[in-house]
Amino acid sequence: MQSSMDVINGRDFRRMIAGAYGAFMREHEYINSLNVFPVPDGDTGTNMLLTLGAVAKAVAEAPDEGIGSLARRGADSAIMGARGNSGVILSQLLRGIARGLSGKDTATAAEVGKAFQYGVLYAYRAVARPVEGTILTVAKGIAKGTHRAVRDRVAFADILTEAISAGQEELKRTPDLLPALKAAGVVDAGGQGLIVFLAGCLEGLEGRFSGPEADFGRTLTISGMTAEVTIAHPYCTEFVVKRFAASKAEVKRQLEQMGDSLVLAPGEGILKVHIHTAHPGAVLESAIAWGTLHDIKIDNMSDQHRQTLETAEEAQVRSGLAVISVVSGEGLANIMRQMGADIVITGGQTMNPPVEEFVAAIHNSSAETYIILPNNKNIVLAAAQAKKLLGDDRVAIVPTTNVPQGLAAVLAFDAQRDLADNLARMAEAQAAVKSASLTIAVRDSLVNGQKVPEGAYIGVIDGSVAVWADGLSAALTQVVKQLVEPDTGIVSLYYGAELDEAEAKVLAAGLAEQLDAVEIEVYFGGQPHYQFIISVE
Missing domain, CATH: 3.40.50.510 (Phosphotransferase system, mannose-type IIA component)
Structure with missing residues (x-):
């Protein structure tokens, strides 16, 4: 059955993208919550929102009126603004849509439907090793639903409705295809994101805007990011000691009392030193006794805080x-x-x-x-x-x-x-490299047949929850013991923003008592969410 929505123009496309962006502003936190493991860093929804935000801004500000040129502007912006795997896949969906609409001022419902099929194909190709039970399973379902609706020559709103329905059916199946999803009691987050995208497009097309008003100048607040910090040891101090004639252990003992983030990189007759300190002069004064000093570099990190890139x-x-x-x-x-x-x-x-x-x-x-x-x-x-x-x-x-x-x-x-x-x-x-990380469970979950309560400390190895405990020390010991072998020499602990140096060293000392002939090194990492990132050599 034909309708007045038979032909889609640039204004319709703008409304669809605005509707999709609004839908993500409303739903991205829910998508984030659909995380397989109870770690506090589910970010699929955020990545898709930020990616789509770049698209919505470009399309809203573009002088173009033709649907083909608008779709191309949106796709280009998506590719450059893509964040995370889900954002890249979304950018490829938009790239395929742009290809299907290339050169058109307006498009029939069937042409736009076929363009969406192109989009799903491009999204599928973006992943080197497609896995069923993920966003790609939902994408295939959407493609099939779109194909059926295009074949039936219905209006584009009906094509979107059919695509959403088919995608939702596949989304329901994702826990049956991926055991990890079933154990966590969730559907695939990326697949849910695709459904939100299409539903938002339909809302925009029909003028049913239910998300927050788009504000492209606003800054999205992301957990773990802070605007200002107080740095106890603000001077990043680096230098090379040539004709090095001291003991590395003695150097380490002296410098540990002067700051944090200490890194000692020995070579043949030289030692490279990196430390964060409040008194770089005292560090250099001590170092004079170890050999000759070269390549001295002192930076005030308060001036450099949160720089995205190093300057040229x-x-x-x-x-x-x-x-x-x-x-x-x-x-x-x-x-x-x-x-x-x-x-x-x-x-x-x-x-x-x-x-x-x-x-x-x-x-x-x-x-x-x-x-x-x-x-x-x-x-x-x-x-x-x-x-x-x-x-x-x-x-x-x-x-x-x-x-x-x-x-x-x-x-x-x-x-x-x-x-x-x-x-x-x-x-x-x-x-x-063998590695692990420690964080806090953000919800109750089932891991290896055992219930892990919200608030427990969990150790993650190779992307899977390997251990959990009520206390951080116990979790740290358990996860490290899973990684160490008879020939292990060093365990490096990088402590996060939620711990201070004294706490980290106490925990490291407790771990050392459990491990014979293994050196424990502690470094300031400053990473959000994770109390420790662990490396075993």
Whole structure:
């Protein structure tokens, strides 16, 4: 049956995108809550909201009137603004829609329906290894529903309604396809996001706006981000000691009393030192007794707090090859720089950087080639999208999925070697790392047949909840014991923003009593949500 909604124009498209954005503003927190594990960093809804926000702003401000050119502007903005895996997949959905509408001022309901089918195809292709029970299962259901409705030659509002209905049926099946979803008692978050997108498009098309009014100048508040901090040790102090003639243990003993975020990197006859301190002069005065001092660098971190990228002056480009690393937390960012990352992008759990940030970092630096370390499984697709935009000759990726892997990879980097050699060395180093993290369960859940209560401390290994305990010390001991082996020499603990140095050291001392012949090292990470990130070597 035909209707007055037979032909869709640019104004209709604007309303659909505005409606979708409004729907995400209303629903993104619910989507975030559909997290498989009870960790406090579900961010699928936030990533899709921020991605769609870039689209809605571009479409609202565009002078274009044709549906094809508006769709193209929206797709381009989505690709550059895509955050996290879900945001990249959404950007590819919009890219496919733009392809289907290319060159059109208006489009029939059937043409727009087919464009949405293109979108689903592009979204599916964005994932290298599609897994059933995820957003892709819902996308396929939407494509089938759209195809049936287009074949029946109905109005576009009816096409959207059929697509939503078919997607919802597939969404209900996702727990049966992925045991982790069933155990958590949730449906797939990304799939729910697609349903919200289509429902918002339908609301906008029909003029039923029920989300908050769009405000593109507003700043989204994301848990774990604070505007101002007081830094107890504000001076980031770095230097090299040549003709090093002291004991590393003695140096460590002295410096631990002068600050935090201490990193000692010994070499043959040299020692590289990194420390955050309130008294850099006292540090240097002590260091004079250890050898000769070189490459002294002191930065006031209060002036640098929350910089998204290092400035061009700080980026140390090495022979045309540079490393870009993504981390969350002031301490981790500084350690990553100290270990050899040329550019550090702020991001991680709940704070996935957009594709545009990678592109801007590369455009604003002067290296010929860049190696990206995502350090989070939800940032890998955004890094891959940046690589696609900039070309294989400029960007390579070592797909690190956590910070310890990233640290191991950057330590294996050698600017004097070529790209292929570095990629092989960094991948090998990444694969050898054993890591875990500790956080607090945000809801009751079922893990390995056991009920984990809200508020318990949980240890996560390889993306799965491995242990839980009522106390942080007990959880820390349990998770580390799962990782250590007879030949383990060092356990590195990076403590988060919710702990102070004294608390971290007490917990480390308790852990040391449980482990024989294993050295425990404690560093300030400053990461939100996670009390500890743990590396075992």
